[in-house]
Amino acid sequence: MIQERKRKRKRRGVSVEEQLSCCSLCQDILKDPVSTSCGHWFCRQCITSYWDQSAPSGDSSCPQCGKRSRTRPGLQTDSQTSTVQTESGLQEVLDEHKISLRRRCECVTEGTDEAGSETLLNRIYTELYITEGQSEDVNSEHEVRQLEAASKMETLHDTPIRCHDIFKVLPDQQKHIRVVLTNGVAGVGKTFSVQKFTLDWAEGSENQDVSLVILLSFRELNLIKDEQYSLLMLIHDFHPTLQKVTAEKLAVWKVLFIFDGLDESRLSLDFKNMKVVSDVTQKSSVNVLLTNLIEGKLLPSALVWITSRPAAANQIPPTCVDRVTEVRGFTDAQKEEYFRRRFSDEELSSRIISHIKTSRSLHIMCLIPVFCWITASILEHMLTTDQRGELPKTLTDMYSHFLLVQTKRKKHKYDEGHKTSPQELTKADRILLLKLGRLAFEHLEKRNIMFYQEDLKKCGLDVTKASVLSGVCTEIFKRESVIFQKTVYCFVHLSVQEFLAAVYMYHCYTNRKTKVLQEFLGKHYRYSSLDDFLKRAMKKSLRSENGRLDLLMRFFHGLSLESNQSLLGGLLGRTKNSPQIIQRAINNLKTMNSEDISPDRSINIFHCLMEMNDRSVHQEIQEFLKSENRSEKKLSEIHCSALAYMLQMSEEVLDELDLMKYNTSEEGKRRLIPAVRNCRKARLDGCGLSETHCEVVASALKSNPSHLRELNLSLNRLSDSAVEHLSAGLESPNCRLETLILVDCGLSETHCEVVASALKSNPSHLRKLDLTRNSLSVSAVKHLSAGLESPNCRLETLRLGNCSLSKISCDSLASALKSNPSSHLRELHLWGNKLQSKDMKLLSDLQESPDCRLETLRSVESWSQSVLVSL
16 A cells, blocks of 8 residues: 555656746746755856855855855855755755755645635744743633633743744753643644744754754544554655655754644554554554654654644643643734734724724634634625625624625635625535534534545535535635645634534524434434523533533524524524524523533523623623622622623732622522632632532632632532642642631541642742641641641741641641741641640740741630631
8 A cells, every 4th residue: 555655656746846946046947956044945056156246255145035145055064954964965855855845834825725825924924922831721621711711811921932942941941852742722823833943944044953854744644544654664655855864864863753733633642551662664553653752762862843732732641741832822912913914904904903802702712813814804805895784793693704705705706697695505505514514513523623535425525526616615624635645624713613513503403303413412302492402402511521512502502593594594494483482592591500510611601692692691790890789789690600701801800709798699609710710819618619619719820820819718618639629729830829718628638738738839829828627637737747847838827726636736747847947937826726735845845946937826715716817
């Protein structure tokens, strides 16, 4: 099979000269190509003649950009090719490889694969915001939630990293950077960063200490996932220009492997049970080659760069990664720059920017460059044609218009002379879009975002034929040729896949395709009214892992509106949704029970209301925030979800979140918990916190920036797993918590071990810890003492009142303070423990020592006063 592929490649192969772009001097195909040190290519004879005439002495300017060139062609230096000296034959191979990479990366498409739509990467590339490390919890949230978090993320304290510098060690780092993992949500610019890095290396302007860059995508590697390869064969087959590169050269060169798109992988990367491969000529399965290369058992000198969407990044063990970076997309300023560069009409770009700012959802989504393109294509069409009506404000409106605009645009191109009404979809359009919707829906369940020919055939798709009929594929469904003359497909963005999946599911509902609906909702489902179907679907989404169905549900509720059904011209099927049915669906959302569900998931109920254009809850919460007598206003649970969202997305940091001050149910109070991410002081005492709620609190401690300074979790019986989440938050380098109150929480030995770990973390900002009314065993106190011994501990006040302490516990505390002369502890409260003077002798003696900083040691104190102080 491999030989057959090589024969096919040879048949379609052309000479290197025929593949090259034109020489900038003679405007002909490059002959005997050479590159200046600034990366521009010329025929050797042309550039030599030019320099002989202009500067016989040698050090000359590039005719293309005017930059001074260090040497003439042929007089190679380390900065031009690499620090590794190569013989002339292999240098020609590397030159050809750079030309090949340059041709592969210099032109890009933005949201389309249509011929003639390519743009020079260097012309449109805007430096993306890339940081070291990654946002906390990115692997456990839907990407839209991650974008919401990113829109609030502090950037002043982060250290941005240029994509060219991801292997460079920062001044305060000592460790060699060999493996880098770059995260980022779909469409945020990870592949563009890879292409920019590769292009600049191929042109000779960046990273010239690297001898060889091997660019591979997982969508290509999927094609050979069941075959046997050696690493050398893999290089030769995927980069034919490197056929002469030997195993010996790989061993001495500085080689960089770039694996783009781990989230698109269909390989099984097993780092626990992998077969060891250490020879680049040894054959094995592709997944085994990759795991050995990443772990450093195969070609240990090689650098490895992997890009991935966050949800798939955990396939790589953290122990294998030396640096994690995150591509965050566009800042607010870069969003505006994008639209102003795209449109020469300043008035048009200003109107588009102003409209985006009126919708929080649209403004957040524009962090993603691809969504900026989608938004620009829709609003440009609506603002420059005779189309009238309100501009889209919800995501469903936006994607409905996107579908219509692209179909109409293609119809005009492919079916000139055929007249249709402005909002009419032809039968061919509907058939194609529904097949794409089926593909989107079935693979959304499987979590696949890349598709191959066999996937399309199962859904009855003939993409070549379909594109001739309407051309809609080129803007909605991308087609990319990869190695071996095979093709891979994907939607231009994950959100487009989710929208078409919602369209297909709605079509199945209106056409009573019970089997499809039962696969989604369960075999016991029977056809029912739309409001009941929406309610069942919403309940499933609330329980979905990581909220992966959140956006699907927003779209599905938005599609129930007559305006969107009319816009899509019969694509959804004929429905008779009376105003009463729509109102019942809205009421179901407002009264939906979400007990045992993460309060973050519950916020999506509010988003679904907004997609249905019901803004009553939003308006009521705005009035509530303006009210002076908030405690008199009874809040429903949906009010609390809306309030939590609005508070955490507010530009103004809330001074205090006290759940007891809100007039609502116990479940309503728990729905307010996400607002803890945007407050300085949080009182969550006595509200029945579960592990899920503690995850939200932990994410607030980990967030960047973390505003929380005081946290009261008293009177909550916390499970071991709940406290472990809190510990992870306390140990986060972003955590700035100074006061932690855990009165009467039933803390166990395990809990105290976790709290002690937080005291040892570096840096630890905790200054006050209140563990009053927790029956602490001797072992539990020993764990706390170990935390006090740590030089990283900055605790100044420790309250252990009514904790069933014994003499042994007191001795343990005294020993810890004595062994840590740098201890910051000023106050130690031990009242209510039935301790005698002899039990506290070591602590009392220690207090008298001139080296001890302990100023207050209280063993007897009014119980009522202490409780009031603690709470």
